[in-house]
């Protein structure tokens with residue numbers, strides 16, 4: 106396993122230590138969350154009674170294979186603890202998420218969660234957010250309008266594709282990867298994006314993370330939010 110995979114795994118295993126019996130757990134999406142989902146599967150196998158809400162169809166399938174009982178978000182009032190990855194995080198624990206395209210469900214699950222733990226390898230920590238383009242999930246009907254609004258706001262826009270076809274999210278929407286350059290004020294940009302009709306969700310997660318657990322070499326560093 107290379108160093109970044111080891112850091113991802115270490116951060117995931119550290120986060121999973123916080124899970125208690127009978128809790129409802131939010132399961133993230135991506136290559137870091139993968140290690141957490143595997144570990145939650147182990148806890149269930151060892152006899153812990155846990156239920157989970159998944160942030161994507163991919164995660165749902167993985168959890169089902171591991172015997173983790175799944176709930177739909179509409180069946181829960183709140184989630185005790187969510188463990189998810191991120192594409193970038195800063196010292197205020199603001200995030201860019203959505204590299205895997207699951208940003209809408211991830212944001213709903215994070216918003217339902219009492220505790221949102223972000224797990225990451227050390228490459229994800231940045232001084233200023235924005236090197237990673239901001240994923241913006243858009244209803245297909247609104248693609249032209251939203252693209253124009255994002256451009257007016259200063260972004261260079263890329264419609265996400267996979268295998269030479271337009272990428273479709275689990276919600277059958279498109280993703281525009283919006284390059285705003287390095288951000289001076291992520292919260293202000295998040296507010297601006299919230300105002301655009303046709304935007305389902307964007308990848309700026311402001312004040313949603315409770316804690317970031319970052320793998321660094323063979324240990325982990327924990328950053329707590331305020």
Ligand SMILES: O=C(CO)[C@H](O)[C@H](O)COP(=O)(O)O
Nearest residue numbers: 135136137190203204205207
């Ligand atoms: O937001 C996400 C998916 O929508 C992921 O959490 C993010 O892309 C990080 O992924 P990885 O752990 O594979 O680097």
